[in-house]
Amino acid sequence: MGDDGMKINEELMILGIETSCDETSASVVRGGREILSNVVSSQIESHKRFGGVVPEIASRHHVEQVTYIIEQALREAEVTMDDVDAVAVTEGPGLVGALLVGVNAAKALAFAKGKPLIGVHHIAGHIYANHLVEELTFPLLSLVVSGGHTELVLMDEHGKYEILGETRDDAVGEAYDKVARTIGLPYPGGPHMDRLAHEGEASIELPRAWLEADSFDFSFSGLKSSVITTLHNAKQRGEEIPEETIAASFQASVIDVLVTKTMRAVEKHGVERLVLAGGVAANKGLRARISEVCEERGLKMTIPPLALCTDNAAMIAAAGSVMYEKGQFADDRLNAQPGLELER
Amino acid sequence: MNVLAIDTSTYVMGVAVLRDGQVAGEMVTHVKKNHSIRLMPAIRMVMEEADMKPEELDRIAVAEGPGSYTGVRIGVTTGKTMAWALGIPVVGVSSLEALAANGRYFDGLISPFIDARRGQVFTGLYRSRGGEVERVDEDRLILHEEWVTYVREKEEPVLFLSPDLLKHKELVGADAAINPADHLGRPSAIAFAGMKKEPGEAVHLFAPNYLRMAEAESKWLEAQKERE
Numbered sequence: 001m002g003d004d005g006m007k008i009n010e011e012l013m014i015l016g017i018e019t020s021c022d023e024t025s026a027s028v029v030r031g032g033r034e035i036l037s038n039v040v041s042s043q044i045e046s047h048k049r050f051g052g053v054v055p056e057i058a059s060r061h062h063v064e065q066v067t068y069i070i071e072q073a074l075r076e077a078e079v080t081m082d083d084v085d086a087v088a089v090t091e092g093p094g095l096v097g098a099l100l101v102g103v104n105a106a107k108a109l110a111f112a113k114g115k116p117l118i119g120v121h122h123i124a125g126h127i128y129a130n131h132l133v134e135e136l137t138f139p140l141l142s143l144v145v146s147g148g149h150t151e152l153v154l155m156d157e158h159g160k161y162e163i164l165g166e167t168r169d170d171a172v173g174e175a176y177d178k179v180a181r182t183i184g185l186p187y188p189g190g191p192h193m194d195r196l197a198h199e200g201e202a203s204i205e206l207p208r209a210w211l212e213a214d215s216f217d218f219s220f221s222g223l224k225s226s227v228i229t230t231l232h233n234a235k236q237r238g239e240e241i242p243e244e245t246i247a248a249s250f251q252a253s254v255i256d257v258l259v260t261k262t263m264r265a266v267e268k269h270g271v272e273r274l275v276l277a278g279g280v281a282a283n284k285g286l287r288a289r290i291s292e293v294c295e296e297r298g299l300k301m302t303i304p305p306l307a308l309c310t311d312n313a314a315m316i317a318a319a320g321s322v323m324y325e326k327g328q329f330a331d332d333r334l335n336a337q338p339g340l341e342l343e344r
Numbered sequence: 345m346n347v348l349a350i351d352t353s354t355y356v357m358g359v360a361v362l363r364d365g366q367v368a369g370e371m372v373t374h375v376k377k378n379h380s381i382r383l384m385p386a387i388r389m390v391m392e393e394a395d396m397k398p399e400e401l402d403r404i405a406v407a408e409g410p411g412s413y414t415g416v417r418i419g420v421t422t423g424k425t426m427a428w429a430l431g432i433p434v435v436g437v438s439s440l441e442a443l444a445a446n447g448r449y450f451d452g453l454i455s456p457f458i459d460a461r462r463g464q465v466f467t468g469l470y471r472s473r474g475g476e477v478e479r480v481d482e483d484r485l486i487l488h489e490e491w492v493t494y495v496r497e498k499e500e501p502v503l504f505l506s507p508d509l510l511k512h513k514e515l516v517g518a519d520a521a522i523n524p525a526d527h528l529g530r531p532s533a534i535a536f537a538g539m540k541k542e543p544g545e546a547v548h549l550f551a552p553n554y555l556r557m558a559e560a561e562s563k564w565l566e567a568q569k570e571r572e
């Protein structure tokens with residue numbers, strides 16, 4: 001157990017491209033772990049006025065940005081396309097129109113320069129953001145939390161994924177955004193909720209969806225509805241619940257379920273390392289609690305720094321490096337796959 | 345000049361290669377299939393058949409729109425990224441201009457159009473001069489009925505060309521080209537038009553010409569106006 005023997009050539013140079021949602025990003029990673037550059041252009045300002053990401057607008061921005069961002073990434077890494085061994089790109093899941101820009105740019109680049117092409121799963125990328133921080137060791141469990149995902153993923157070796165559980169309704173980031181909108185916080189609501197949660201007290205008893213005793217699945221829609229009902233009832237009584245209290249109570253429920261289920265999976269599968277992945281891994285409350293629990297149990301743990309938790313191309317290049325060594329290449333027919341599965 | 349031309353702005357997919365300004369290879373399909381999957385294999389095939397290596401190219405010409413947003417983006421992204429990687433210019437050609445070229449021997453007005461749903465079309469007005477077409481009225485998005493009335497008022501013979509002709513047949517009547525092949529734009533026309541254009545802006549700035557705002561954006565603007 002532990003090391004699966006796969007070695008990534010130290011000189012391997014991968015250009016990563018990521019356009020699955022509202023971030024246009026390109027990165028150069030050496031040896032699968034060393035970030036030479038990681039350029040991220042966020043469109044958050046463009047989507048703010050719409051209260052969420054508008055797919056058509058995201059796609060339009062990606063086309064305008066993509067070659068510029070790639071050039072920046074190469075320049076910052078002080079390399080040229082001739083130094084690059086392969087182009088790795090997010091093929092899914094994500095917004096189809098947004099993914100298409102990255103996929104077609106990567107194909108054009110690979111063809112023009114005669115380089116191999118690698119199609120990367122976005123969630124594999126999020127997990128591999130951890131590899132950029134600390135060498136992954138196996139078996140490991142990854143808690144993937146983002147605006148589109150809530151999953152527990154078990155890995156026995158590099159590049160192999162088994163989903164132990166996933167959300168049955170809203171993704172955790174989605175629940176955060178919805179509750180944030182209900183209490184009138186600006187988009188994107190997650191970070192605001194996290195901040196408020198630290199200022200308030202979790203004094204309202206909100207439900208925890210444990211589901212069946214042996215299930216590693218999640219459910220957050222009931223919690224979201226319960227927040228709305230609680231607010232509504234208070235209003236009927238002419239009371240006002242401070243938004244800090246709502247945020248803190250909501251966050252307490254979310255973290256309780258996430259951490260408890262994660263630790264149950266750690267025990268059942270005898271994993272030796274826990275890694276956090278996805279945009280919600282930037283949540284301070286979650287980071288603090290997971291760190292605490294892992295320390296108590298002496299469990300190895302990695303949490304990527306904030307910039308590697310949100311969407312970025314370095315994580316795609318990192319996951320792509322492993323695929324390169326395994327010979328998992330794509331051809332000219334590579335396409336955007338909005339519903340791509342992780343276990344393949 | 346060696347040129348690669350790409351068109352994915354409608355269900356028509358076109359790839360052409362010019363060597364020294366002559367057509368060395370050209371491929372056109374008109375099927376409801378995915379451009380994203382098929383474009384790169386088509387480029388590779390046409391280039392290989394024409395014995396053209398990527399680094400031999402001097403320029404890339406792309407149908408920049410109007411047309412399907414996603415379709416146009418696939419062509420533009422592919423074209424601009426190849427051009428950037430090869431260090432050569434990319435030029436955009438109106439997909440309507442390329443289609444109008446099919447009427448280059450017609451004596452009168454040429455009106456190419458692409459269906460834009462809800463009774464609307466992307467269209468413009470062109471005229472043939474010395475075997476080449478030039479634009480006489482800007483490309484635009486307009487209700488097709490309104491456009492046809494406008495064009496008829498000019499009291500000149502007019503030739504309608506469109507891959508979506510069947511959907512608008514009653515409106516354009518007998519003035520449509522008779523040969524179905526003339527309703528599909530040729531990528532070589534994009535290559536020739538692109539060869540004559542001055543590659544002005546930097547590759548990075550090259551973007552589709554959608555001729556229409558994203559729906560969320562126009563709705564937002566409307567809401568702003570109502571608030572005023």
Ligand SMILES: [Zn+2]
Nearest residue numbers: 122146279311
């Ligand atoms: Zn993500």
